[in-house]
Amino acid sequence: MSPTLREVLSAPPSDRQVAGLAALPRGFYERDAEAVALDLLGKLLVRELPDGRAVVRLSEVEAYLGVGDPAAHTFGGRRTARNEVMWGEGGHLYVYFTYGMHHCANVVTGPAGVPEAVLLRGGLPVYGNELIRKRRRTGTTDLDGPAKLCQGLAIDRADNGTDLTAGGVWLADDGVFVPPSVVRRLPRVGIAYAGEAATWPLRFCLSLDASAPSRRRARQNR
DNA sequence: GACCAGATGTACT
């Protein structure tokens, strides 16, 4: 049996590799949300915690296209204390509280004044799994949902506005190649109120249970 | 797989 993509992408990096994970540059974020969302798949979300470093490989994200997107918090130019961070420059974290008990983390994209964002919906724990387990209410390490991701990495509103290029929490590229053939494009989740926009295929996720493309091919494609 | 309670911040009247 060839390994699944999940198995390949969950492979733990070495301590040395983790210590060397550098933040993606500002320029990565200063593009439209859809492009950033696609490129975030397979990237590493690194979180510095009091008891160590936790690293998650992103497997599911959603793009929110700003003022023209009825599902976005900034639809129609809405600007409030809550979504203020989305109006700033790309590369910052937008964390909001919802359903009375959950946090969701977004990456702000585009230049200042263009309020787009990418919601981080899920990932695979690859390093510091015990730290993640400790923080999950359920004592598990699964991070297949935006609120689970925040809980596992202890991200809450205190992290709202954090600069992703300045430490604490950041995104990194460890060179793992994600071939387009394993990316699925689906309608977004939980936004039925947004009418027709609920069907826009702006949710991107990896086909984790498909068998992984061979190493040789992956290397050729890099 | 479907269904539902949970608990409160936020936007808007």
Next chain:
DNA sequence: GTACATCTGGTCT
């Protein structure tokens, strides 16, 4: 003051 939210976990079928 009121309605509802970029959801999760547990229960029931």
